[in-house]
Structure formats: structure tokens, C-alpha cells
Amino acid sequence: MRGRDRWATLVIVALVLGAAFPFYRAVAGSLTPEAQLFEGAPLWPSPPVLEHYRALFAEREFWLPIRNSLVVAGATTLFCVTIGSLCAYALARLRFRGKALLLGVILAVSMFPQIAIVSPLFLLLRSVRLIDTYPGLILPYLTFAMPLAVWLLVGYFRQLPAELEEAAMVDGAGRLRAFREVIVPLALPGLAATAILTFVYSWNEFLFALSFTLGPERQTVPVAIALFRGQYQVPWGQVLAAAIVATAPVAALVLVFQRRIVQGLTAGAVKG
Amino acid sequence: MVAPAVVTILLVALFPLTWTVWESLHLHDLRMPWLGQPFVGLENYAEVLRDRRFWGAMGHTLWFAAASVSLELVLGCVLALAMNRTFRGRALVRASILIPWAIPTVVAALVWRFMFEGLEGWLTHDLRAWVPVILSDVWKTTPFVALLLLAGLQGIDPALYEAARIDGASPWRQFRYVTLPLLAPAIMVALIFRTLDAFRVFDLIYVLTGGGPGTATEPIALYTFNTLMHNLRFGYGSALSVLVFLVTFGLALGYIRLLGRGLTDVRS
Numbered sequence: 001m002r003g004r005d006r007w008a009t010l011v012i013v014a015l016v017l018g019a020a021f022p023f024y025r026a027v028a029g030s031l032t033p034e035a036q037l038f039e040g041a042p043l044w045p046s047p048p049v050l051e052h053y054r055a056l057f058a059e060r061e062f063w064l065p066i067r068n069s070l071v072v073a074g075a076t077t078l079f080c081v082t083i084g085s086l087c088a089y090a091l092a093r094l095r096f097r098g099k100a101l102l103l104g105v106i107l108a109v110s111m112f113p114q115i116a117i118v119s120p121l122f123l124l125l126r127s128v129r130l131i132d133t134y135p136g137l138i139l140p141y142l143t144f145a146m147p148l149a150v151w152l153l154v155g156y157f158r159q160l161p162a163e164l165e166e167a168a169m170v171d172g173a174g175r176l177r178a179f180r181e182v183i184v185p186l187a188l189p190g191l192a193a194t195a196i197l198t199f200v201y202s203w204n205e206f207l208f209a210l211s212f213t214l215g216p217e218r219q220t221v222p223v224a225i226a227l228f229r230g231q232y233q234v235p236w237g238q239v240l241a242a243a244i245v246a247t248a249p250v251a252a253l254v255l256v257f258q259r260r261i262v263q264g265l266t267a268g269a270v271k272g
Numbered sequence: 273m274v275a276p277a278v279v280t281i282l283l284v285a286l287f288p289l290t291w292t293v294w295e296s297l298h299l300h301d302l303r304m305p306w307l308g309q310p311f312v313g314l315e316n317y318a319e320v321l322r323d324r325r326f327w328g329a330m331g332h333t334l335w336f337a338a339a340s341v342s343l344e345l346v347l348g349c350v351l352a353l354a355m356n357r358t359f360r361g362r363a364l365v366r367a368s369i370l371i372p373w374a375i376p377t378v379v380a381a382l383v384w385r386f387m388f389e390g391l392e393g394w395l396t397h398d399l400r401a402w403v404p405v406i407l408s409d410v411w412k413t414t415p416f417v418a419l420l421l422l423a424g425l426q427g428i429d430p431a432l433y434e435a436a437r438i439d440g441a442s443p444w445r446q447f448r449y450v451t452l453p454l455l456a457p458a459i460m461v462a463l464i465f466r467t468l469d470a471f472r473v474f475d476l477i478y479v480l481t482g483g484g485p486g487t488a489t490e491p492i493a494l495y496t497f498n499t500l501m502h503n504l505r506f507g508y509g510s511a512l513s514v515l516v517f518l519v520t521f522g523l524a525l526g527y528i529r530l531l532g533r534g535l536t537d538v539r540s
Contacts, residue, residue, distance in 0.1 A: 008357035015351055016368050022411065023371075026383045040390050083276045102278065109281055111524055112289075113472040115493040116517035119500050119510045120291035143288075146280050204376040206475040207493075211501055222378040226479050236386055243379040247371075254374040258367045261374075262419055 030240035037236050052237035053245075062242060064216055065224035071134055072209075072220060073202035076141040080149035080198045081191055088153030089179055093162065103154070110147035114207050117143065125212055132214040140208045145198045152197065152264055156190025157183065193264040196257050200250050221246045289517070295510035302504035309507075316511035325487060326512065329495040336402075336477075336491060337470035340409040344466060345459065347410065348417030353451075355418065356425045369415040377412065381479035384408035398488040401481050405489055409476060413469070417462045424458025425451070464527040471520055492516055 029037060030052055032045035056062045090096075091103060121140050122131070130136035164186070165178035173181065184191070209220040216224065225242045228235065254261060296316055300309045320326050355365060372380065388394045388404040395401050428451065436446045474493040477483060483490030483498075496516060500509035 005357055008354040011350060011354040012365055015347075015354075016365060019369055019372055019411065019415075022380075022383045022387065025387055029386060041386075083280060086276060087278065105286075106281065108521075108524070109286070111468050111520070113468075113493065113516050113520050115472060115474065115496050116292060116513045116520075117288040118497065119295055119506050119513060120288040122500070123295075123506065124288070124291070142280055200374055204378075206376070206378055206478075207497070210478075211497070222376045222475070225376075225382065226378045226475075234389075236389075239382055240386060243382055246379055247375045250374045250376070251371050254370050255367050258363070258370055261370065262366060262423075 026240050026243055029236060030244050032237060034235070034237050041236075052241035056238055056241050056245065060228075060238065060242075061216070062224070062245065065219050065221045066245070068134075068218055069203055069221040072137045072141065073199050075134070075138045076145050076202040077195050077198045079138070079142060080145045081195050084146055084149035084194070085153050085184070085187075085191060086179075088150045089157050089183065091150070092154050092157035093165075106147045106150050110144065110151055112144070114144065118207065118211050121208070122211060131212055132218045134218070136212050137209060137218070137220070140212060141202050141205060144205075145202055148201065149194050149198050152194045153187075153190065156187050156194070159190075160186055189260060190264075193257070193260040196253055196261060197264055200253065203250060292510045292513050292517075295506055296514050298507045300505075300507035300510075302506060312507070316508050317515075319508065320511050320515060325490075325495060326492075328487060329490050329492040332489060333471060333473065333491040333493075336406065336409075336473060337467055339402075340406050340413075341463065341466045341470050343406070343410045344414045344417045345462065347414045348421055348462065349455075349459075351414065351418040352421035352425055353447075355422050366419070369418065372412050373415040375412075377475040378479050380408055380412045381476045384411070385480050395481060396485050398485060401485060401489050405477060405480055408480065409470070409473070412476075413466065417466060420462045420465075421455065421458050424455045428454045460527070460530065464524065467523060467527070468520055471523065472516070 025041070028044055029041050031048035031050070032041055033049050033051065036042055036045060091099060121143075125131050125136045125140075130139070160183060165173075165175075165182050168178040168182045169175065203220075204222060205220070206222045206226070209223045210226070213219045213223060219227070221242075225239060225246060228239050228242065297311060297313060298309045299307060299312045299315075301307060351369070355362060384404045384407065385395070393400070394403060432450050432454075433446055436450055441449070472493050473491050474497065477489055477491055477494055478497075481489045483494045487495075492512070493516065496509055496512040499505050499512060503509075
């Protein structure tokens with residue numbers, strides 16, 4: 001028994017170190033002077049420099065894509081959690097015709113390949129002049145974020161006992177008021193997990209952001225990093241510094257809320 | 273109450289999909305606006321079937337999905353079994369393997385490109401270019417698979433192992449006859465999610481190899497994107513989109529039927 005636990009620990013340590021190695025390379029690279037990077041990056045720079053981070057904000061105006069990503073991912077999350085929670089509550093509690101079909105459609109839409117709707121979305125956004133605007137990203141983002149949010153929230157609402165709102169409604173509260181004052185406070189952890197997952201997915205999205213923006217004014221962080229170009233070659237120091245900056249917010253969210261995120265991920269999939 | 277979300281989903285997802293189908297039946301080239309948008313029936317689809325680059329991209333996508341998903345399932349299973357045994361530091365392990373899953377795919381692809389660009393002749397070789405592509409996908413998504421499987425493992429009654437041990441079953445037989453059958457639903461779910469994801473791979477390859485060298489690693493989503501956004505052939509690109517959608521839809525349906533059968537097998 002003890003020997004097998006040691007085996008398990010070894011496997012975990014090996015895999016965690018393997019998972020950490022690319023991060024280590026990225027951090028080391030972002031601190032290495034450009035001249036050393038050009039000759040083949042050393043395992044650890046001597047001395048480490050912060051010039052790439054400084055250049056990122058002073059010369060590249062990297063705060064622009066960060067602002068854009070915050071606006072787009074933030075607004076998408078807000079819409080999904082507010083509108084999505086009403087829909088999810090109805091799906092979890094009310095009985096109406098076509099409910100199973102509706103749930104099926106929502107799941108199917110969340111599995112949609114994004115590429116299948118790029119062409120009409122582009123033509124549509126172009127005809128209403130929303131290419132290269134915030135709404136022109138937020139609206140397409142709802143296509144994948146809304147079904148995900150509804151799907152997760154239905155799972156959370158189902159776990160809450162129905163007697164709670166029934167008691168509130170017997171006391172004279174309407175369905176909406178019971179939802180707002182009884183269910184929402186109780187479902188807060190679930191709402192938070194949904195908000196985090198929606199935010200992370202929107203922050204990381206690439207295909208729509210690449211297709212529906214034209215320049216740095218509205219490009220999100222992933223697009224800005226992917227399109228980084230130097231005059232002659234890829235400016236790896238700055239690219240890696242940008243990668244670290246782009247990773248920091250999601251990594252922080254994951255570390256703080258890991259338990260909730262895991263619950264959200266596995267509940268959505270396994271309990272179905 | 274349902275209306276706002278349903279209207280949103282219909283408006284932003286199902287309506288565009290119908291439009292894609294409609295587009296695919298027309299000649300629509302944004303570079304040549306004077307041609308207008310004449311209705312051409314199934315001509316775009318006929319061209320797709322003769323298009324060697326399309327078949328190449330399909331092949332690349334299938335190969336990528338098969339290679340990466342099978343590696344992820346095996347590694348994820350090992351990781352989940354190991355995590356299920358140890359209790360100390362589980363939270364730390366979970367947090368550290370979750371980070372690759374949570375970071376932008378673009379970032380993951382860039383970091384792996386950085387590591388492989390230092391090595392001569394990998395990204396420029398038709399076959400070897402797949403190594404960083406598949407490795408980075410395995411690196412990024414094995415955590416997701418492991419966590420799904422871990423949730424499945426935690427649902428297995430420990431008394432079953434107790435009984436198996438008393439009956440003298442070896443660790444391998446315990447795994448084969450207790451763990452594996454009871455884990456089958458979780459494995460199926462992970463398989464469905466991962467295959468569908470792998471089938472629409474875009475960001476990773478766009479950044480890591482750009483589909484190259486040439487079109488040697490170009491997946492179907494990237495070919496469709498190039499047709500639409502670079503060549504501006506909207507009619508033809510839409511036909512490609514519809515085919516991608518149909519294949520994904522078929523895969524999902526097939527899997528869901530399999531999953532249903534798998535669940536009843538376990539119960540009986």
C-alpha cells in the first residue's frame with residue numbers, strides 16, 4: 001500500500017514539473033536581454049532584465065489590448081450571468097412544453113464549431129457597421145458564452161431545494177421576487193463560478209476577435225500577442241513578456257477559485 | 273423568463289447558421305463585388321469535393337484529433353489515478369495543473385513555438401512540425417481530462433475495491449474489472465468534449481505553425497478561415513463551414529448514442 005502511494009506521488013511530481021517547465025522557459029525568456037535570446041536562450045538570464053516589460057507598455061501600448069479585453073470579457077460575463085440566470089432558473093424549476101428540447105438545443109449550440117458562423121457574423125456586423133467595435137465582439141461572444149452559462153447555472157439551481165421559494169411565494173412574494181431574494185443569494189457561489197468560467201473563455205477567445213477587429217484600437221490581448229511583429233524577426237522577449245501579462249489575471253482567478261472552477265467544470269459535464 | 277436567453281441564442285447562433293447555409297449556395301466573392309451574388313446551387317459543394325487542399329485539411333484534423341485525444345486520455349487517466357490516491361497537497365496539485373488549461377491557447381502556442389524555434393528543423397519539417405502541435409495540445413488539455421476522470425473516480429464506492437481485494441484480485445484486475453467499467457461514462461464524456469474540441473482546432477496551429485510548412489499542418493478550421501478572411505471567398509468558405517458543422521454534428525450524435533449504450537451496459 002505504502003509503495004503504491006509513493007508511486008502515485010512520483011507520477012504527480014513528474015507531471016507537475018513537466019507542466020511547469022514551459023512556464024519556466026517563458027518567464028526566463030521574458031527576463032533575458034534580446035541579444036542573448038538571439039543566440040539561443042540561456043536556462044536562466046544573467047543578469048535578468050525588465051526591459052521587455054517596460055518596452056511592452058512604453059513602446060507597444062500593450063495597455064490598449066488589455067483595456068479592450070477587460071471591456072469585452074467583462075460585458076460578456078455581465079450579460080451572460082444576468083440574462084442566463086433567469087433562463088437557467090426557468091429551466092431548472094418551471095414546467096413547460098419543449099423544455100427537454102430547449103436544453104438539448106442549448107447544449108448543441110455550446111458545442112458548435114465557431115468557424116461555422118464566422119462568415120454570416122462578419123457580413124452581418126459589416127452591414128450594421130459593427131466591425132472593429134466593442135458590441136461587434138460582445139454580440140458574437142454571446143454565441144458561445146450564453147449556452148455555457150445557462151448550462152452551468154441550470155446545474156446549480158437544481159441543487160437548491162424548491163421548498164425555499166415555495167415558502168417565499170406562500171408568503172406573498174412573486175416568482176421573480178422569490179428568485180431575486182431567495183435563490184440568488186443562495187446560488188451566489190454557483191453564479192461566481194459561472195462568471196469566472198465565462199470571463200476566462202471570453203478573455204482567451206481568438207477566432208472571433210481576429211476576424212472582427214481591424215487594428216490595435218479594438219484588438220484583444222490574444223490577437224495583439226499573436227500578431228506581434230518586429231522589424232526583422234519575432235521580438236521574443238516582448239512576446240513572452242506579453243504572454244506572462246496575459247496569463248496573470250486568469251492564473252490568479254484559477255488559484256483563488258480553483259475549487260469552484262473544478263466543481264463547475266465537472267458538474268457541467270459529468271452530471272449533465 | 274426563458275425568453276431573453278433563448279432569443280439571444282436563436283439570434284446569435286441559429287440564425288447565423290441558417291445564413292451560412294444560404295451563403296454556401298451562392299457565388300459571393302468580396303474581392304469581385306461586380307459579380308454580385310448569383311445563386312449557384314450546390315456548385316460550391318461540388319468544388320469542395322474536388323479540392324485537394326480540403327481533403328488534406330480534413331486528414332490533418334482527423335490525425336491531430338486522434339493523436340492528441342488518445343494521448344490526453346491515457347495521461348489524464350494516469351494523473352487522475354495518482355491524484356485519487358494521494359491526499360496531501362491535492363489542492364496545490366489541482367491548482368498547478370489547472371493553469372495550463374486556463375491560459376489563452378494563443379499564449380500556450382507561443383511558448384511552445386519559442387521552445388521549438390530554438391531547435392533547428394522542427395517547425396520547418398512537414399512531419400516533425402506536428403510534434404510541438406500535439407505536445408502543446410496535450411500539455412494544455414490533459415488537466416481538463418484528468419479532472420473529469422478524477423470526478424468519476426471519486427464516485428466509485430471504496431467497498432468495491434475492498435471486496436475485490438478480499439477475493440484476491442491483483443491491482444491490475446481491480447483496475448480492469450472495477451475501475452475501468454465504472455469509469456466508462458466519465459471517459460466517454462471526456463472523449464466527446466475533447467474530440468469535438470480537437471476537431472475545431474484553430475488558435476493553436478494558427479500561432480504555432482500557421483498551418484505550415486506550406487499547408488502541411490493546416491486543419492480544416494484554418495483552411496476555412498483563410499478562404500473567408502484572406503481570400504474573401506464567402507460563398508465557398510461558407511460551404512466549407514457547413515461541412516465542418518455537419519462533421520462535428522455527426523461526431524456528437526454518434527458519441528451521444530455510444531454514451532447512452534455505455535451507460536446501460538454499466539447498469540446491467
